[in-house]
Amino acid sequence: MMSASTSTILWCRSGSEFSRVAADHVAGLLARKPGAVIALPTGQTPLGLYAELVERAAAKRLSVASARYFNLDDYLGLSADHPLSYARFLRDRFLIPAGVAEEHIRLLQGDAVEIEAECGDYEAAIAAAGGLDLAILGLGTNGHIAFNEPGSDWSAHTHVVALSQETRATHVAQTQGKFVIPEYGITVGIATIVAAREILLLVVGGAKARALAALRGGIPDSKWPVTALLTHRNLTVLAEAELQSCSVMRG
Ligand code: GLP
Secondary structure, eight states: OOOOTTOEEEEEOTTHHHHHHHHHHHHHHHHHOTTOEEEEOOSSTTHHHHHHHHHHHHTTSOOOTTSEEEESEEETTOOTTSTTOHHHHHIIIIITTTTOOGGGEEOOOTTOSSHHHHHHHHHHHHHHTTSOSEEEEOOOTTSOBTTBOTTOOTTOOSEEEEOOHHHHHHHHHHTTTOSOOOSEEEEOOHHHHHTSSEEEEEEOSGGGHHHHHHHHHTOOBTTBGGGGGGGOSSEEEEEEGGGGGSOOOOO
């Protein structure tokens, strides 16, 4: 159902079709605005998108170099080169292979000594860049967006969060227990996300069915942070086709 009249849901087969449609969306923005300001997600879901963007950039079919990039979240206490850090992930998987210059990149510093100051500086950097044109989001199994967990304050900007048991357990499984998953994260807030002029939400995997059902139910509910997006005027949900038959949560 999804109430906001300007929101769109696109169903795609996971894999190359999904990556292509997501990359086309980003390419459309870059065609209109080469210097766009974009917030990037981490996780398994956007890997195909990043590979596709890198491939198009390498083939000179797309220029991603004039845009400016921020990230959505990171673990607290990890340096930018820690193998688990989201900063490292984004540099390795997208920013460096796509040829984005360091001066176009501002990522959260999870190991900042003055973490409150870092949160404020980060928001100031986004504002100085002209605000986010596009926030690309993944979705947590519990409905989190970035690291805004269930029950988060929807008026919050960048802040430190305690990660939920569910989120930490998912990440332990994803890293095959090789790392101790930090208890805290640093994340842009929901207010930061919904201030983006455009949002692209990527949803892949059966584990996301309940969170997607909550969004499709169309009722804002703080237990499902993703439903904060329902009020946004330019939301595109790109979801894998297998999830189309999943139930829509009502009430
Ligand atoms: C993590 C990140 C989110 C990400 C989500 C989904 O918790 N903090 O930013 O969107 O997981 O990840 P995945 O795409 O691997 O399912």
